Amino acid sequence: HDDGWADVHITSIDFSNVAIRDAIERTSITHPSLAWHTMDATDMAFDKASFSGVVDKGLFDALLLAEWPASAIKIANLSSE
Numbered sequence: 001h002d003d004g005w006a007d008v009h010i011t012s013i014d015f016s017n018v019a020i021r022d023a024i025e026r027t028s029i030t031h032p033s034l035a036w037h038t039m040d041a042t043d044m045a046f047d048k049a050s051f052s053g054v055v056d057k058g059l060f061d062a063l064l065l066a067e068w069p070a071s072a073i074k075i076a077n078l079s080s081e
Contacts, residue, residue, distance in 0.1 A: 009033070010033070011051070015040050023036050
């Protein structure tokens, strides 16, 4: 965000209320345009086509640690929505 992305709308999610509350507390003054939501990444409440891009390495790492091929199916379903 500080490296030239200030004009990009950034939305972040986490399943932990504590993590989201802490993120809001850390960024509300310095980065008020960041949006934070407590949400399960496998069951998001956003409308289809709400985002032009998604980046989440941690989610893919967690899904890939699950049994294969179930994790591949989850990733394919997430990317097709």
